Structures are given as structure tokens and as C-alpha cells.
Amino acid sequence: MSHQGFCKRIIPCLDVDSNGRTVKGVKFQGLRDIGDPIEMAIAYEAQGADELVFLDISASHEGRKTLVDLVKRISHDLRIPFTVGGGISSLDQVLALLEAGTDKVSINSAAVRNPQLIADIASHCGRQCCVLAIDAKRADQLVDGRASWDVLVKGGREKTGLDALNWAKHAVSLGAGEILLTSFDRDGTGDGFDNALNRQLADALPVPIIASGGASGPESFLHAFQDGHADAALAATIFHDGHWHIEDLKQVLLDEGIPLRV
Amino acid sequence: MLVEVLHYGGGNVGSLLRALERCEIPYILLKGTIDGTFPTGKHPVILPGVGAFGAIMQGLEARGFLEPLTQVVTVEKVPFLGVCVGLQVLFESSEESPNVAGLGFLKGTVRHFPTDFEGSKVPQIGWNYIHAQQENAPEGFVYYVNSYFADPADANVVLYASEYQGTRFCGAVKHENISAFQFHPEKSGAFGHDLLRHWFDALPVEVLK
Numbered sequence: 401m402s403h404q405g406f407c408k409r410i411i412p413c414l415d416v417d418s419n420g421r422t423v424k425g426v427k428f429q430g431l432r433d434i435g436d437p438i439e440m441a442i443a444y445e446a447q448g449a450d451e452l453v454f455l456d457i458s459a460s461h462e463g464r465k466t467l468v469d470l471v472k473r474i475s476h477d478l479r480i481p482f483t484v485g486g487g488i489s490s491l492d493q494v495l496a497l498l499e500a501g502t503d504k505v506s507i508n509s510a511a512v513r514n515p516q517l518i519a520d521i522a523s524h525c526g527r528q529c530c531v532l533a534i535d536a537k538r539a540d541q542l543v544d545g546r547a548s549w550d551v552l553v554k555g556g557r558e559k560t561g562l563d564a565l566n567w568a569k570h571a572v573s574l575g576a577g578e579i580l581l582t583s584f585d586r587d588g589t590g591d592g593f594d595n596a597l598n599r600q601l602a603d604a605l606p607v608p609i610i611a612s613g614g615a616s617g618p619e620s621f622l623h624a625f626q627d628g629h630a631d632a633a634l635a636a637t638i639f640h641d642g643h644w645h646i647e648d649l650k651q652v653l654l655d656e657g658i659p660l661r662v
Numbered sequence: 663m664l665v666e667v668l669h670y671g672g673g674n675v676g677s678l679l680r681a682l683e684r685c686e687i688p689y690i691l692l693k694g695t696i697d698g699t700f701p702t703g704k705h706p707v708i709l710p711g712v713g714a715f716g717a718i719m720q721g722l723e724a725r726g727f728l729e730p731l732t733q734v735v736t737v738e739k740v741p742f743l744g745v746c747v748g749l750q751v752l753f754e755s756s757e758e759s760p761n762v763a764g765l766g767f768l769k770g771t772v773r774h775f776p777t778d779f780e781g782s783k784v785p786q787i788g789w790n791y792i793h794a795q796q797e798n799a800p801e802g803f804v805y806y807v808n809s810y811f812a813d814p815a816d817a818n819v820v821l822y823a824s825e826y827q828g829t830r831f832c833g834a835v836k837h838e839n840i841s842a843f844q845f846h847p848e849k850s851g852a853f854g855h856d857l858l859r860h861w862f863d864a865l866p867v868e869v870l871k
Contacts, residue, residue, distance in 0.1 A: 404791040406826055407803065445851065450789055476680055481805060481849045501676055503849065526713070528785055528807045578787065606777070608787055631783070661789045661803040 403659045408625050409450035409632035410646055410660070411610060412639045414440060416454050416486075418463035420470045424640060425588075431457075434640055438473055444639065445480050447646040450661060452482040453506065453580070453634060459487025468500045475501025483531055485580075489513075491520045498525055506531040506580055509553040512560050512567075515574055522575025531610075532576035536564040536597055537584040549597050556584050568601050578608045580634070586614025588637075593620055598628030610634050617644065618652040625658050664688040665706045665743075665862070668731070670721030671696075675710045678745060681848030682708075685859045694725030701727070703734040706865055711747030715772065715810070716759030718751050728765075735767055735840065741865050742767075744842030749835060750812055752842055758810050767840060769815035775808075775829055782827060785809040792822035792833045792845070800860070802853040804833070804845035811844060 414437050417423045422440055423431040434440075441452055454474070456467045464487075471484055484497050485506030494505050511518050511532055521530040535556055536549035543563045551562040560567075568579050581601055583594035593611045602609040608631035611624040615635030624633045638644045650660045665682070669675055669691050682689050689708070692699040701707050709731075711718060722728050734740040744752055751764045756772035764772070775784045789803045799821055806824070811831035814820060821841070822833035834843045841861055847854035 404793070404801075406786070406791075406824075407789040409788055475677065479681070479684070479849070479851045479855060481846075498674055499676070501680070503677070528787060577785070603781070606783055608783060631788070 402662060403654060405659055407450070407659050407661045408630075409610075410448070410621070410650060411451045411453055411632055411634040412444045412449050412646070413453040413455060413612070413634050413636045415457045415636065416467065416470065418458035418460055418466055420466045422640075423457065424637070437470060438477060440640075441474055441478050441482070444646065445478060448650055448662065449480065449646050450632070451480055452478070454482060454484050454486075455506075456484070456486030463487075464493070468496055471497055471500040471502050483580075485531070485533055489517075491517065491524060494521050494525065494529075498529065504529050504531050504578070506533045508533040508535065511571065511576075512551065512553050512562065515570065518571055518574040518576050522577070527575045527577035530576050531578045531580050532568070532571045533580040533582065534564055534568060535582050535584050536594075538594070538597070539563075547596060547600065549600075552584055564597070565600055565604060568605055572605055572607055576607065578610060579605065580610045580612060583613035587612070589614055590616040590637075592616060593624040593628055593630070593633065595623055595628035595630075598624060598630045602629035602631070608632060618649055618656075621649065621653055622656050622658065625653075664690055665708050666690055666692050666701055667708045667710065668701070668722070668725075668727055669693050669710075670718065670725045670727060674712060677846075677848045678708070678710045681855060681858060685855050685862065687858065687862050692727075694727050696725065700730040701734045701740070703738045703740055706741035706743065706862075707731065707734060709742070709744045709748035709751070711745050711749065711751070713747065714758055715747060715750055715756040715764070716762040718747055719759070719762050719764065722751075722765075732765065732767075739839045742840050742842075743861055744840075745848075746808070746844060746846060747810075749832075749842035749844050750810060752835070752840065753812050753814070756810060768812075768819055768835065768837060770813050772810050773813050774810055775826060775831075786826045789850075790824045790826060790833075790845070792824055795820045795823055796836060799836075800853075800856070804843075804847065804850040804854055804857075806833075806845045808844060 481503040483504040489510035549564040610632040611630035612634040819837040821836035824833040
């Protein structure tokens with residue numbers, strides 16, 4: 401039985417380096433080149449990806465120019481929406497990326513340093529363009545009597561002192577249109593998404609939550625939607641390594657009653 | 663054989679233009695008073711929708727498009743395609759910009775999705791199904807980004823209906839020479855591109871001479 405209504409989303413994520421190549425972190429060995437981002441993007445669209453996210457992991461000056469060129473080429477060929485993030489720190493950078501053809505930008509550390517950036521993006525480009533990325537790590541202490549997660553920046557190296565839920569609420573009030581929520585504890589583990597985290601934000605916020613970090617097989621996605629109440633789920637390795645073809649993954653989830661586009 | 667795309671400033675129409683190129687639909691960009699190019703009545707017209715209802719109406723007025731657009735669409739009956747807010751401005755008014763009059767080519771108003779219940783998420787962002795309300799309209803999934811939807815006075819103009827959080831809403835209209843999509847065909851994969859191409863291929867031959 402196929403679904404005929406509003407859908408949850410499956411989103412592959414591609415890390416892109418300063419040479420404009422898709423790369424993958426390998427433990428203790430640095431980064432490995434795994435392909436051309438445009439070829440991979442087209443292949444994921446054909447597999448049934450609902451959106452794509454490209455993260456510039458170099459976030460360097462020369463990488464920035466490569467990224468804008470890459471975005472132009474992606475928007476020429478790709479027929480589904482995509483988001484670009486990684487080191488974005490100014491409205492000018494956002495405008496250049498949107499002009500080049502991205503549909504949304506994701507901001508992280510710069511929004512923590514300067515929350516006004518969220519409001520500036522929302523007022524110039526619309527809140528639907530403005531995705532706030534949060535890297536969250538489970539905290540020992542409670543906040544307002546509930547479980548809490550610390551917001552980390554600089555790839556998890558630095559604590560901000562912010563509570564993830566409170567930060568997300570503030571960001572949404574400023575104009576964030578979606579939250580890309582990555583569990584620092586689960587990222588790269590394959591242990592499943594942190595659904596206590598996902599549910600806490602998904603139930604409290606009037607914008608979509610994209611669950612990220614910890615994806616493994618279909619059951620991890622099932623739990624992200626059913627227990628985590630996520631609106632979308634993002635993964636990289638399981639798709640890049642070919643462990644799961646998106647079409648097959650979606651069919652399994654659809655059979656479990658998750659509303660998806662197939 | 664080409665289409666005229668109105669560029670009224672403010673937003674980025676690049677995504678839609680790329681889609682027209684992928685569909686092999688030739689187009690020219692009209693910039694109104696900026697470069698003296700206006701709808702001619704010789705070609706179909708596309709109105710992309712970027713920005714708020716009020717901002718688009720202001721942009722159309724500032725670029726000198728209001729009068730020629732009204733003439734070619736309502737008098738000369740040239741084929742017209744609106745996309746996203748380009749659908750909404752066809753109507754008379756919108757809750758988004760209460761003091762701004764729309765084009766009024768179709769009777770009705772534009773309303774905000776209800777938010778007065780727990781768990782409400784607005785805007786709608788993502789893929790949804792379009793249910794055909796007229797004949798010869800293929801069904802499938804399309805990508806929406808919208809907080810507002812059109813509420814036509816005449817239900818017969820609705821080409822597609824979708825449902826979001828319990829609200830059934832107008833996903834597309836088709837009435838005589840006027841067509842419009844609330845969703846983004848340019849972001850809706852192969853199916854969205856088929857819909858654009860289908861609109862183009864179904865144009866009456868005489869207007870393309």
C-alpha cells in the first residue's frame with residue numbers, strides 16, 4: 401500500500417573538501433576521497449533521496465570559492481532541494497550561496513557567536529532558507545527538571561554553555577526554519593539516533609527537526625520517526641558505503657507505516 | 663516558440679530557469695521598466711513566486727508589469743503559469759499582506775495554515791501528494807514550502823488538492839488560460855519536471871505562432 405500524503409524525509413549528507421570532492425572520515429587515517437559530489441547527488445536523487453545536504457568541511461577561504469562553484473553546478477543538474485553548510489558566518493556568504501542555487505543554508509557556530517545572523521537570513525531570504533545546525537551532547541545535569549543536552553561548536557571541541565532545547569527555541573523565535581540536530585554521542589557509532597534528544601526538540605518546536613548522528617539500518621530510521629518524532633532523518637556512511645539503497649530503505653519503512661515518498 | 667518569464671526583482675528565479683532549461687522550454691526574462699521588456703501577448707507568461715504576497719505585488723507594480731500582465735492574461739487570454747506565491751497573487755487578497763490587493767484574475771483569498779493546535783508545524787516543508795480534481799492530471803509527489811494557501815471562491819478552478827495537518831488545500835489551479843502550482847515543480851524531481859513539460863506541451867498551437 402502506498403502513502404498519499406505529507407511525508408517524512410530521508411536525507412543523505414555529503415562532506416565536501418576544499419578540492420570540491422566528497423570525502424569520508426576514516427578513524428586515525430584522516431579523510432578518504434569517495435567520489436564526485438555531483439555524480440553522487442544525481443545518483444541519490446535517482447535512488448529516491450528527498451533532499452541532500454552538502455557540508456563544506458574545509459570551511460577555508462579557498463574552499464569557499466570552490467563551494468560556490470560546486471553549488472552552481474549542483475543546481476544545474478539536481479532536481480530536488482538541497483542545503484549547504486559548513487563554516488558559514490555572514491549574510492554575504494549566505495546570499496552568494498543562494499544566488500548560486502542552493503535552496504537552504506545551514507549555520508552552526510556563527511549563529512552561537514552571533515544569533516542576529518539567524519534573524520538577518522530570515523528577514524532577507526525567508527525563514528525556510530535558514531536551517532540551524534545544533535551539535536548536542538548529553539549532559540549530566542537536569543535543566544528545569546528535564547534531561548538536557550549541551551550545545552557544542554567547532555566540530556564538538558568546544559562547549560558553549562547553552563542547553564540545546566533553550567537554544568533551539570531562541571533560534572526559532574529569531575527565524576530559524578528547521579533544526580538539523582546532530583547527536584555528538586551517536587555520530588559515527590551506528591548505534592541509532594538519540595531519540596530522547598530528537599523527541600524533546602520535535603515536541604517543543606513549531607519547525608521540522610532533522611535527526612542526525614547514529615544511523616544504521618531501517619530500524620534506526622523507524623525509531624527516529626516513531627520514537628524521536630523527527631520530521632526527517634539524515635545519514636552519510638550507510639548510503640556512501642552502499643549498505644542501504646535509499647529505495648530499499650524507504651520500502652522497508654513504508655511497510656512499517658512510515659509516510660514516505662516512493 | 664518560447665515563454666516569457668517575469669523578473670520583478672527581490673528574489674532568485676534561477677532554480678525555475680534551470681528547470682525550464684532541463685525541460686527544454688525556451689524562455690526570455692522580462693525585466694519591465696529596468697530594460698523596457700514587457701509581456702507582448704505573443705508568448706505564454708510565467709510568473710515565479712519569490713517572497714511575500716505584498717512584496718510581489720509591489721515588485722510587479724514597480725516594474726510596470728501590472729497593466730500589461732492584466733491585458734495579456736485577462737483580455738488576450740495568453741496562457742499563464744504561476745508558481746508558488748505566483749499562484750497566490752492570482753487571487754484577490756491574502757492574510758499575509760492584508761492591505762494589498764492581489765491581481766484578482768481568480769475570485770477568492772489566500773489563508774494561513776491553522777496553528778492553533780499542539781504539534782502544529784508551519785510552514786509546510788517537504789513532499790506531499792497531489793490529488794487530481796480535473797481530468798488529464800497525473801498524480802504524484804511534489805515539494806512544497808508554504809505557510810499560506812489559496813481558497814478559491816469557485817472550487818472548479820482547483821486542479822490539484824493536497825492535505826497538510828488536517829487541512830485540505832489547493833495545490834494547483836487551472837481555469838481557461840490560467841494555470842498555477844503552489845508547490846515547486848523545479849524541486850519536485852522527475853515528476854515536477856514532467857508537470858512543467860506537460861503544461862508546455864498542452865499549450866494551444868495558435869498562441870505559439
